[in-house]
Amino acid sequence: MTALSRPLPSSPRTFSFSPLRAGLGVALIASGALLVQAQADVRVAEAALAAPPLKFVLGEGVHVPGTDLVFYPNYSGHGLRALKVTMSCSSVLVVGPMIAMGGIMAMVRRFSPVRAVVAMGAAAATMFTINLGRIVLIAVATRQFGRDGFEVSHRVVGSGIVLAAATVAFVVAYRIVARYADVDRRSR
Numbered sequence: 086m087t088a089l090s091r092p093l094p095s096s097p098r099t100f101s102f103s104p105l106r107a108g109l110g111v112a113l114i115a116s117g118a119l120l121v122q123a124q125a126d127v128r129v130a131e132a133a134l135a136a137p138p139l140k141f142v143l144g145e146g147v148h149v150p151g152t153d154l155v156f157y158p159n160y161s162g163h164g165l166r167a168l169k170v171t172m173s174c175s176s177v178l179v180v181g182p183m184i185a186m187g188g189i190m191a192m193v194r195r196f197s198p199v200r201a202v203v204a205m206g207a208a209a210a211t212m213f214t215i216n217l218g219r220i221v222l223i224a225v226a227t228r229q230f231g232r233d234g235f236e237v238s239h240r241v242v243g244s245g246i247v248l249a250a251a252t253v254a255f256v257v258a259y260r261i262v263a264r265y266a267d268v269d270r271r272s273r
Contacts, residue, residue: 101194109202110192117185124177128153128170131213135170135220142221143228155224168224174239176216179251180209187258196262204261208254215250219243 120127132153139146139155148155153170172178187205191198226238 099194100192102192106192106198109198110188113188113191113202113205114185117181120177120184121181124172124175127177128175131175132170134217138217138221139224142225170220176212179247180212183208183254190262195266197265200262204258207261208258211257212250212254215246219246
């Protein structure tokens with residue numbers, strides 16, 4: 086008999102719906118869904134957060150309160166004078182589903198539900214921070230190279246950064262959640 090032909094050991098149910106697990110799980114799933122639903126407000130916040138680093142890096146960058154625009158008021162070159170944080174530029178499309186996935190992790194018996202909440206907070210912070218850096222990169226490339234700089238930094242480099250950031254955020258979350266995961270309940 087080979088190792089592959091052995092029957093799998095029976096295991097307890099995968100999910101637990103204790104009040105704490107169910108409450109935190111549903112709260113995370115709802116938070117992820119609400120974040121995606123409120124994406125316009127998230128974009129405004131991301132534009133507001135992008136203005137200070139742009140001001141530091143470029144010497145200018147003014148957020149128009151209540152909008153998802155960051156202007157360069159003193160830019161005298163050709164090309165774009167503002168950036169708009171669009172839906173495809175926002176990190177909400179990655180963070181929302183990731184937080185909802187954390188809700189499912191909170192209800193898995195193997196993981197601590199509190200650690201799932203902490204992990205999703207860390208993953209969201211990681212993703213938002215990296216995306217903010219991406220927005221600054223796009224602004225610098227646009228300012229230096231005009232429309233071509235925007236296209237390359239937004240579509241090619243920016244897409245790679247978002248994929249890498251999502252991977253890093255997922256790894257951060259999983260490492261936090263799985264750190265003390267109960268691998269073998271019989272060892273207790």
